[in-house]
Amino acid sequence: MGIYELSLATIVGINIILALGLNLITGYCGQISLGHAAFFGTGAYVVALMAKAGYPAPINLVCAMLITGGIGIVVGVASLRVRHDFLAITTMGVGFLFLGFVRQQDSVLGGEMGLSGIPSIGLEKPAFLMLVLAVAALCTLFSVYIKKSWMGFAFDAVATDEDTARLLTVNVPVYKLTAFALGTAMAGLAGGLYCYFTRFIMPDDFGFITSISVLSMVAVGGIGSVPGVIIGTMLLTLLPEMSEFLSDYKLFFYGALLFGVMRFAPDGLAGVGSSLRGMLKRSGRAV
Amino acid sequence: MIKKTTLIFLTLCLVVSFASLCPAADTIKFGFNAPLTGFAAADGKSSSEGAKLAVKQINAAGGVLGKQVELVIYDDQAKPANAIPIANKLIGKDKVVVGISGSYSGPTRSSAGVFQEAGIPYISAYAIHPDITRAGNMVYRTGLLGTVQGRAGAKLVGDMMGKKNVVIITLQNDFGKSLAAGFKSVAADYGIQVIAEYQYSMKDRQFGSLVAKVKADKPDAIYASGYYFTCGPLVSQLRAGGVDAPVIGQEGYDGQKFIEIAGPAAEGVLITTTLDRDSKEKEAREFMQAFEKQAGYPADMVSASAHTAVKVAAAAIERAGSTDPEKIRQAIAKTSYKASSGLIRFNKLGEVMKPVQVQIVRDGRWHYYAVIDDPELLTPPEE
């Protein structure tokens, strides 16, 4: 694998972790988050500061998860007060607040200049890719486990109909907060890995556009479907590379794709997958 | 029937084998990353046009080391996350002998790390972040450092123009902030007192409240940083709001579009930059004429910087006499090259040491006003 393929695969891996985290919040629990990049950024900044202070990587990554998850709970508390579209805008606001705050902290967080000179994680490129893929695999297994467990059932209930879930004595607030905590912790972990990948972070990396990109990966894949989200993430991350021949029209194509999938296949790739399976089954029976 | 198929098949085999016998075009590849799409597309277009012009001119003069130069351009959308795979692609797949950044600081800094690790020289055309050259000895910068330009601005305002009470309006990004930092670091030396400092974001186009506040401050001069799409509206609204104090800007204003937007309000605006429209130097004049012909609009700082970077790289390879990265690097370090944006020489860190041009808007076009040349003031850091 050349260095080019290695770096691409690493980015895909990091994006998968990020998208699975959002899938937990949006897909499993029906809480629309338009500010996921803020948590991605928080994890990155935590790791950057700690790594520069000399702490070892495993501790930094764990701290990134814990701190980000903690902030996720705080934001989750906000989600208890507002619903649906109000929540979407509130999370968007959180994203902008994070950005606005970090931009102005010249002293500690580097402000507009960002943080550079982040020490290497100590792994060669192939080994780092292995680490990222291992983490992505763990997150995948975790997501699938959650879905099948009782927590998944509760998440589903909250996503489908919050009020009825409440009547069924599902402790809605606790599950909402848990979804936020887990999903944002994953984002923080992705952020920490991203930090070790680029070794230079700036506030612009974690803006509204990034939040939208991650949401698109989840939506195109099929909200709630783990395999769908993984494939959707791979597709949208690799799209710019695959469409190099489109060059000038790349971004247009990306927008058109987002629109097209939502317009014609709103259940995303997962939906397409299950219809195909359905069609095959039916044709099998006919024969 | 069988005979016909076999015939077709054999023909195909012949064609394919002939094709593989033909040697691939022998070119020397230069890598180039620029934001061709996304919010920075305007600068991406200018920088890539400047680079393309340079390659065209180099190839017309015989190429480098007897071979034609091929410019491999990739779009990084001004995002660091995109820049890293692109850098890896240029090095690993396209096997470029040198990389040039026509992009902003974020992606350039990330790419610089990759090129440094791979041991391939990398030149930043106009990205101003100080940490770019700190990535290592493979990285050079042909554009002015933000802090250096800021210092030149302070000399212009305090010393050459004699203005003392200054309001600073800063664009909230690395470009604006490093300019303001440079300005403030030597402001006192020139008798300048900063009476107020304001910030605005890259997305702002309406400055009503800012104008009202600045008017109340009654400054002698305004030092404002930004790009044509922010400072064009800003200057126009300042004048409309009754603020007559002279406005001093920097290379972000450098382009015809600023004048188009600000209209009559642009008259008298001064900037520190690297492209002298009235230059008597052959390189600059030729570049400006050829650029306007190729791109269809007048040259600006970004295109001149990209043009310079490519020319410097080509000249260095020619002097090195080989495509060995270390030899190229040594040749770059010893550069003393007259380019469209000035005489290029590098210090130990890879920063350029060149004079700062001051341009002024007169009759709707940029013209020469002065040149700032103090070596002490303009010396970039060594590490």
Added chain:
Amino acid sequence: MLFLELLIQGLIYGCMYAIIAVGLTLVYGLLRILHVAHAGLFTLGAYLGVIVTNATGSLGLAIPVSAMCVGLVGMAIYRLCYQPILSKPPYVALIASIGLFIAMEEIFRLIFGPYGLTYTQVPLQSPLSLLGMSLRMVDIFIVFGSVAMLGLLSWLAQKTRIGIAWRATVDDPQMAGSFGISVQNVRYLNFFIGSALAAVAGIFISLLSNLAEPTMGGVPSYKALAIIVLGGLGNVTGTLIAAVILGVVEAYGTIYVGNLLDRDAIAFAFLILVLMLKPQGLFSRK
């Protein structure tokens, strides 16, 4: 003096925000869709305004032409993009709208170039002195123009048959339908008016900064969302008041708190604060 100037500036911002946000809240009130592509129509309006003004020399012609064209495009967007997915969960329309918006921005860049368009002769730039402040004609034009349009809208909604049918459909589509009101036509009208207003807002902005650029819809795309939420989703009067309040908050905020947070952060901090105290917005749906 400064206090007054900042207030006036805040009102001017507020008027522009109001015109953009009204279109968005009209769509939401009727269809529960967060119509992000509204910002793309805003940009289209600005481009058409500049092009027609430069071609004919008349702003007075450009405004209605642009509004009309963009209104029609808005209707087309409803028919082709939103109508087929009305029954899907809300995020589908949101992301489709975002995709559409990105594609529109790119179309502007691909056709007109990344630098944007400027007026050959910017209209309404003559200075005007009011209460000791230096303004331009365009500032007064925006305030009076906005008030006039919103007044017209209000008259339409209260005093005409179309307006009554419209309000009935927003309140209860099924009931309205059973009275013989064409719900479909009401929707078309909604999009037409909302998009036409967005076009006019775009022209206003292009007059203030003499620039129509591909990414000019970026800030309105999310800022307008914040405003309609602040005003109470679907509540037109609430949106108008919220728009003006936000304009004023930003005008003061950027000067006095600008070193701590940037303009967007100020706007959203204000929004989050309000939502924590009043989760349905300042004025919830009546």
